[in-house]
Amino acid sequence: MNTKLLKTLLLLLSLSFSAIAQDKIPNIQLKDLSGNMIDANLLENNGKPMIISFWATWCKPCVLELNAINDQYVDWQEESGVKLIAVSVDDSRNSARVKPFITSQGWDYEVYLDENQELKRALNVNNIPHTFLVDGSGEIVWQHNGYMTGDEDHLYELIEKLNRGEEISE
């Protein structure tokens, strides 16, 4: 049995899957907290990794996650240059609360509103919290649904991996 051939096959198979996993942020408009519209596909972080986190003011695990990251955010930024973009899917019931909410939480994130869940839908997000990791070239390299305490440590391991130029294969 030709094991070399089998290995080649497996390698090719994994390569083709990693190619499928690559994707860009779609061209959908978000609103910033000053009411300006921005194109989501133009979000960037000067070639450094970027976290995109879908959340809402009423979503407890989302707030838990963003608070847990916020505790370490200064260190994360300094060490890895990462930036977190928090996309709120609060509808008009709560969208006016977003700015006072993040101010009082003391979050230092870039925050946008996705009031009718257009970007959420375009990225096929079922439930929040949902987190995407985007590499320096704007490719989505990883995503995760839900939040458990400790998930942020795993996320940071992946960011460090990206900065070392390693592939993320999960």
Add this chain to the structure above:
Amino acid sequence: MKKILFLAFTFVSAFSFAQEAEKDYGQIHGNFQTNAQYYLRDTIIDPNGTAFPDERLLAAGFLNLTYSKGDFMAGLRYENYQNNLIGLPEGFKGEGIPYRFIRYKHEGLDLTVGNYYEQFGSGLIFRTYEERGLGLDNAMDGLRLIYEIRPGIKAKALVGRQRIYFETGDGIVRGGDLEFNLNEFNGNSSSTNLIVGAGAVSRFEESTDPIYNLPENVAAASLRANFISGNFNIFGEYAYKSQDPNSSNRFIFKPGHAIYANGSYSKGNLGIILGYKYYDNFLFRSERVANFTELLINYQPPLAELHTYALPALYSYNVQANGETGMQAEIAYKFDKGTLVGGRYGTLVNLNFSNSYALDKSFITRPGFDSVPTISGTNGYEDWAGFGDIQYSQDFNVEVKTKINKSLKGTFSYYNFIYNRSALLDGVVDDLVSDPNTLEIVYVNAMVAEILWKIKPKHSLRSEAQLMLTDQDRGSWALLLLEYSIAPQWFFAVQDAYNYGHPDPDLRVHYPLVSMGYTRGTTKFQFNYGRQQEGVFCVGGICRVVPASNGFSMMITTNF
């Protein structure tokens, strides 16, 4: 053997070649979710068997596929209900592809053919959206054009009919919206901005009513402005709707009015928000006769906090179809670390107050067929935009969030509710109430303590202790939840809700529930087993009543 391997090799290489050239072929992504529940007969919580389906096993799910390539995007959703889970609309039955679209976006042009979701302003005159958890999906099926005339001026135009289960409604919906954004117009991104918008929507539905001369075309229009300056944000929208006699307003001919406004201030550790709502006869559907969440054209923001802890959520607020008014005020402040309240790590305190009242109406009646006076066929009532005699709800709550030490975090909250059960749950409408004292009002005091203990890296224990005290309705409750998670893959939880204060001693029962979840990449599995109490499940301003049930349920969700 070699031949097979060779074939496989060719296939895989072709496949990977296709992927390498993916820029030419576009990308396909999607998500998938399925929920299934096996029901057990429970004669204590459900003596009549209303929540015990004949099928015994029910399952519902969907698959979304989105294809994108450059300026093109196309997608579809396959949905499957065999049959829909108890508590969700039964109209969703069987399977099909009720959602499909093609969208082309190029520079300032954005054209959609097929199904789409859209919102004008705060949604007072137009909002189509989906909330899968509620079984709400009022997607449009038709055409939509969004065009940026020049930076800062955006126009939207649309036409179509709305989805109702696996069909589309009879009413034709047409609409247009124009928005002006000062910063974008001037090409700067200053922290002071003015956004003004105007929209109009109209619905056509044929009328063959033998009694009333019902308008076939009903129009609604709105004006809105949002002024943002540094720490201040002020938003206001006023909307008007022409005569729209329908089954939800009991066929009155009064035009509708709506105001939704809020202002906020945020600086440093402080956030303040004030809001006001006034909805007079403003429920708008694309068919006159429809129920629940069917064929809603607009959205009336409830302006009340959405509670998510299980016990306080039993008394959630939902917007009243025949009009309401109310306000909301909220203050959030983070006490710095090192201060008396702030302690070692800082403490966040949030105070929220909101209320809702029926409108101050003086009814106009005429004799009905059985000579009982009715508002149907008249202008309904005179209205003075004040707060009426009937209170629908009041919600005051305080939340304190703090870090106790390196591995412990706590959230402590207190709730005080006044909840008009007759109106909010039993659907008693205000024109049938001659004496507001006959309404069943529930007074609730509730407390929740949530503690998160980070035991060691990746291992944590979350606990919730909830207590809800009331002498009315189903009486007092206590709840305890323990959730152990091992990030990033596993969680195990046990919960017991105990309705110890139920007026009927036979119903002072425990509702135990065990659940576990497993996450692998973007795929998540969750299993629950136990009793679920009857409750109100809300998303946005819309709620549904979920009956008490007992059984085994499963959820699988994934995206790719």
